[in-house]
Every structure is written in C-alpha cells, then in structure tokens.
Amino acid sequence: MRLLQYNNDGDLSLTEFFAPDIPKYAIFSHRWGAEEVTFKDLTDRTSKSKAGYGKIQFCGEQAKRNGLRYFWVDTCCIDKSNSTELAEAINSMFRWYRDATKCYVYLPDVSRPHSDPADMSNEPWKSTFRKSEWFNRGWTLQELIAPASVDFFSKEGELLGNKASLERHICEITGIPANALRGSPLSDFSVAERMSWAASRETYRQEDKAYSLLGIFDVNMPLIYSEGKDRAMQRLREEIEKASKGFKREDFSVCFSLSDVSDVEHFVARKTELLEMHDSLSGDGSRRAVILHGLGGIGKTQLSIAYAKRHKDNYSAIFWLNIKDEDSLKQSFAKVAKQISREHPSAFRLTNIDINENLDEVVDAVKAWLSLPNNTRWLMIYDNYDNPRLPGKTDPAAVDIRRFLPESYQGSIVITTRSSQVKNGHLIQIRKLGDERDSLEILSTTSRRKGLMDGKDILQFCIAALILVLDPDAIKLAKELDGFPLALATAGAYLDQVAINLSDYLRLYKQSWAQLQESSPALDSYEDRTLYSTWQISFDHVKQQNGLSAKLLCFWAYFDRQDLWLELLQHSDPNDPDWVQELTKDEVSFHHAVRVLSSHGLVEVDTFSQEINESRGYSIHGCVHMWTIHVLNHEWDYDLARLAVKFVASHAPGERDFRPWLTQRRLLQHAIRCSYMFSNNLVVDDELADECHDLGLLYAGQGKLVEAEQMYQRALQGKEKAWGLEHISTLDTVNNLGNLYADQGKLVEAEQMYQRALQGKEKVWGPEHTSTLGTVNNLGNLYKDQGKLVEAEQMYQRALQGKEKAWGLEHISSLNTVNNLGNLYADQGKLVDAEQMYQRALQGFEKAWGLEHTSTLDTVNNLGNLYANQGKLVEAEQMYQRALQGYEQALGTDNIITYVPALNTIWGFGSLLERQADITKARTMYAKASLGYDKVFGPEHPWSQSLRYKICALDAIVESKAVVVVEKPVDDL
16 A cells, blocks of 8 residues: 655655555545546656645645644555556555545535534535535445545535534435444445445446445455446446355355354444454455454453354354363254254255264264355354363363364354464454443443443543543442453443442452352353353463462462562572472573463563563453452462562662662552552561561652551561660661651651661761761751751761761762752852752762662752752753653653652742743643642642642733733734
C-alpha cells in the first residue's frame, strides 16, 4: 500500500508499506473529475499543474489537523497502468478503507459557506446534500460503509458532519440500515439486502458495477475489463455462493447448531480479535487455523462462539469438539457423526459402525468425510485443548491433536488453549478486556442491574458519564476485577441473586474471597468452571512439569501481583529455603520456571514501561493473584510471609547504589503488600525490625511519608524491645523519624527525635563520630526551618568541619552539609555566599551521583530559587525545568505529587511563572503543588493554605481581565 506524506520542503512523496507495518493514515473519498493527479504525475513532478491537486492538498491538510502523517488518495496512490497492481488494489480496497483512521468525503456539488450552521436546518444545504452525486456512485458504497469514521465536507472545505451525526439522513438517502453504518458485520445482512444497496448506483466502467462490491461480500476475483457487466455480475454471484457455503455446497451442508455449547446471551467487545480471526481464516478453502491462547476464564470459548455465530453463513458446516481429554474428544466426534448422518446418510460411511462403541472408527469416518474433494468450507472448533502432547512431556493423559485433524489440507480450524506451546496455526493471545466500559456492560447484563449502563442507543462516551453519576461503585468493582470476564460474570450472577449493593460485594471480595466464590451461583456460559476452580487444572499440569514453578506461584501470594523479577528473590542467603536457592541459582533456572507458568497463561511479561536497572519482571492477573492467596495459600504460611518481607526490604537500594530511585519505584507496590500483611497480622514482626527500618527508608525515598512513619515506628518498637533505648541501631531509626517529621512539618516532634538521637550518639560514639555529625546536620536543617538561623549555622559549621576532617571535601555527606549551608545563606540574604555553596555542592553531586540523582536535583532546585531571588529569571527557569524533569524521570509522574522536594520545585516554578506574568501556567503549577501538599501535610497546614491563597489571587486576576475583555467593543473581539 502506497501512502502520501508531505516532505520537509512541502512537496508530496509516496512511501510503500506492507502489512503489518502500515502506519495510521487518512483516506479520501470523492467523485473523479477533470485533470485528476495520477501516479505518473506525482513521479514526474507535474502534479501541481492539475486541477485535482487541490483535492490532494485538502486531504493532506485535514489529515495533519487530525494528527495523521500519512494519507491515501485513489487517483495517485495506485499505478493504474500496471494491471496486476490495479487488480490487487481493487481486491484490497474495502480493507484499506476499513483500516483507515479517518475517511474524508469531498462533495463538490454541496455548498455551505463558512457562515452557515452545519445543523441540517438550512433547507438549501439539506436538499443539495441529499441530491449529491456521491450517493449514486458504485465505488462510494464501500467508502461509506467500511471506515469507522467518515467526515463529509462541502466544496468550500467546510465540515458538514460525520457518519454518526448525519446517520438518519444517510439512511434515508441510501436505504442502508443504521447498523450497517455503525460497523455491524456485513454477514448479518442477507446477500439480497446488500445487493439492494447498490442497485441504483452507477459506475463509469460497466464491469465496476461488480468489482466495486467485492469488499461488500468479502470475496476476491480477477478483473477482466472486457467481459461486460452481466458476465462480471455472474462471476461475482458465483464467488458469493462459494464463499457462503462452499463449492457444491449442497453435498456438504449441515445445519448450524450450538446445542452442546454453553452460550452467553450478550457477547461483549473483542472486535479486534474477531477481525483478526476472520482475516486469518478467510481464504480459498485451503487449510486455515487459528489458536486462541489465554488464561482460563479469559473468554476464549465465548469468543469462538461469537465468531461462529457471526460468520455461520460463510461455512457449510460448523462442528464443536471438546478436547479436554481423549474420551471427551471422541464423544464429541460421535455427536458430529450423528449430525452428518442425519443430513447425509448416503454419503457418510457409518452404516455398519456402532457410533457408541467403535469410537476410533467414528473419528476416522468423520475425518474422511471432512477430507472429501470440494468439502472445503467447514469449520472445526477444538475447545479446551489445555493438556497438549508436547516434546518431553510424559503425561499419559496429554492429547496429540494431530491425530484428530482431517488429513486433507482444507477447511478452517479454531483451537482454544491455555498453553502457549500449541503451534498448529496463527496464534492470537486473548488478554483481559482493555475498555472499562466493556467490563461494566458484563456486570450490567449478568446482574440485570441496568442502572449501571442505561440505554443501548446512548453514545459510548455518554454511557461512561452516566455510569459515574448512577453508580460510582460499579467503576470501583470493574477496576478491581480488571477486565476478567469470568470474574465479572461471577460477580454479576451473585448480585442478581443477592440483595446487596456493589460496595458490599467489593468488601466481601477483598475480605472473604474463597467463601464468596464458593457460594456464587454456577454460570451456564462457563460450564462447570468457577472462579474458585478454573485454574486448578492448569496448576496441576504445572506441578507435573516443574515443581519450582508451582512453588513460585504459591509464593507470589506474598508479593504484589505485578513486576516480580529474578534479582528480587536472589539474595544468596544459605538460610533461604532450598527450593528458593534452586529457583534463583541462575537466570536459566528462574526463566524456565516462569516459562512453564507462562505457557499455561498464568503469567505474562510485565508491561512496566519505565526504565529499569535489573532484569524485566513478570505479572499475574489480579483475579489469579486472589486465587493464589485464598486457594493455594488457604493455610497461610507465616514463614513465606516473613521471607517475602525480607526479600523486599533487603532489596531496597542505598544512596550509593546506581540510580537507586529506579529500583525504589519497582519495589513500592511490593512494599505496600508488606505493609498490608503487617497491618492484618499476616506476618509476625518479631526479628524484622531492620526490615521495617529499610521499608521506611524506601517509602520516604518515594514520598510516601505516612507509610514511612508506620514502618519506622514498627522498627523502633522492635529495636527498643530487642536491643534497648540507646543501641546505635535504635538511634539510627530515631534519627530517621526526625527526618520524616521534619519533612511532614512536625518540627516539635522532629526536634525531640534529633535531640534524643544526638545525646545517645554522643554518649556511644563521641561528639566527632560521623554518625553523630549526621544528626548535628539534621538539627541544623530543623533550626533553619524554625527560623533559628544562628543556631542552624552553628550546627552546619560543626557538621561540615567534622565531616571534612573525617571524609574529605568531596564526600557526599560533606556535600550535603555544603548544600544546607547554601540554603541558610540564601535565607540570610547572603546570595553570593549561597551561590558558591550551591555550585560546590552541585559539582560534587554530579561527579559522585550523576546528573539525575535526587540529591543532585535538590541542589539544582536550590540554584533555581537563588537565581529567582537574584532576578536571573532565565537561569532560574532552566534550573526548575531541569529539576522537575529529573524528578519525573527518577520517581515517575504519579509519585512526585507526594515527594516534598519535587513539590517545592513546582511551587518555585509557579512563582517564577507568576513573576513572568504567565498566569495560566503559574496557576497550573500552584494547583499541582497544592494537591501534593494537601496529601502530604493536610489542607490545614500553613503551606497548603498559602498555596490556596495564591490560587485565589490568580483567579481574581483572571476574572478582572475577563471583565475588561467583555467590555471591549464587539468588533475588537
């Protein structure tokens, strides 16, 4: 497919793309006129002189407005002098229009000047639109139906509306049902009905009357432009007949039935997967196979049912086989044999065979019938192929599907499986539902609580807004169930039979998962499977293949469900369980164990998009995680819980580690899981004081101050109990609590902690020990925040002299105190001295830590503040931008909102923007900082209140300006 784009010099160029690497593009629909630009004109660079060049320019400019780089125009993107290319293009045309992001329809016979409203209330506009020649042309039928988004433009280039807003008028003009315009499968409409849509349309070349309908009927055929309209239409009908039932279909037709399959009344979503299945299975009758792979309960069977129902007219026969084991499969073949025998008694060789006894012969007979010449349009669905025979697999119950496939290379096959090792066709991985509205629709239909999703005809974006108003608990429940169809259907069935609201169900789901699932009603659409039992089959297979894989899945219950990686479990501690040491002894062992879980659909590679230090991790679905907690670990293992806490805490990086914030960010969710276990008495915190201390450091480093305080308090209690009040480890935690209280603005509590730590360290280590000097430095910070600048300078000078003596001028600890002295001098108005301190600290941090370390960024922010105070606004903005971008990179955009140094940068940047009279951006910065300070300190904190006053002041400025603007003469607006 060739696509147009504008070069840097403004000229057009063509680029050829091949599937699946075709980028997003816009496509043009129009009636051909005089002097259209051809492929040769573009290559010869003579296109600009032609009248049709203006239409190409219009399409390109409109595409650019919609954020699309590439666009397609039929006049010049196809080399019509090449008959082979032309034939391929015509056979691909429907697909090209269908896959376009935008379709622009240009109507040169409809005029709407810029001043006219595009609301169809203007009678001349309405009448000319209805009479447009575009609706009478043969090729424009597929150009109207195929694209999802179609915009109509007048000859002046003014937007008239789109396929949705003009739907009623388009239906009246064309006679095409609204469902066809909205994207319903064209196979839902009969051949005669689709033919009627084109009956009154004309084409310039008579054969195009047939060729323009190839996509409407999803068929292909060669082009013979000398054959005439009647012969072309006859060939089209033959292809439609072959596609709908197969050649000589009367010999092989079997009535479509789903009597042995559990169906859902209302199938939701999966449009992309259905389309991929259709594309993969479409062909000339030769063998096509699709494998639907995914987690148990993810919806593979229901997707197969939906495909069979949607495309039943394309097949002469559709058969359903249960391949969970050989016995079930052979029984399914027996049912298929009965179906065939009823409708084709003379053609089917089962006269002397007892269908209930000689099952192997029945299988051979069915395979032979499916392999007969011309019997090419059948569809076989092998469902539940979850125990496949694989190389090296010794399970005697495993099934070899190859023994049960017809020998002839014909027909279509769909296989559903939890195993990614099945390689018998085109693999389509079925994942959780990506659109939250689809999850809500399942909840709504299965619970029969229509208030969740009122109105089938309401536009999708309106539905989303309606849900929020009607039942916000539905959103919470849908998020918790995370797009998992079986979990959503189970919840809906329970809610249908029990008089509780959604918030109560969500509470039960979290607190009493196993009991809730056991008491939930059975689901007809999922046969004998429940959320409680659906993964047990996979787990049993995993245990047979690799015991380490099974133990890892059980252990996962004690971590967060997302991003579990090798190094997190790899600590080379001889006291760790033997199976952990075996699992993590090297990459090969770990990844082999994970691969077994992945092959059963239980685990997938984590989609963590941020930069990472160590190996990529793996994740499991939230519902599977709940199953590992409540089923695999129904007898809670406190030793495993303790081990998980140990692994997470001991992996927390220190300041000297390479880019420690990257690992901190990955560990944060696992730390939250540890906190949950502590708070719910799921882990005994005896002898875990050091781990709690390390978790506190991790939380503090990520701006989670409340969680940090809880961990420090646990650590302090444990250390005081184990080692006493004056042990140096106890005093380290006391010091860190002082840091935390200072960050929270609790200055009195902070001073108490610092004084206690300082007195204890001076007693144990002496006044010049580096640990003592660290607390001296912290007291300097506190005195500065309290406005005791003389006392602060004394503390800083004492700390700096001691550190330089012990470690040297460039040690990190010395540089921290240098930076703090810079802050103090700035507060005292000694700006030159402050800049000297900051520059010294910055150069040292960049050399020691690198440009992106948070300590480096803190000093960059301080320089920004200093430059702003000196009136160097350009330099100040550069510093703020660098600091803010660095914090976002180090901590993630979501986490900086609770990281106080980052919030200080945002506030400072807002102040700078206000001084530069950029009120809108300043207000945005203040609002972001205010949200963060409210979360960290609470809305009543003086800093939080100060920011709200600033925002109100800016709003008043904007309102006063708005009044002035309104009072200006209208001509000036």
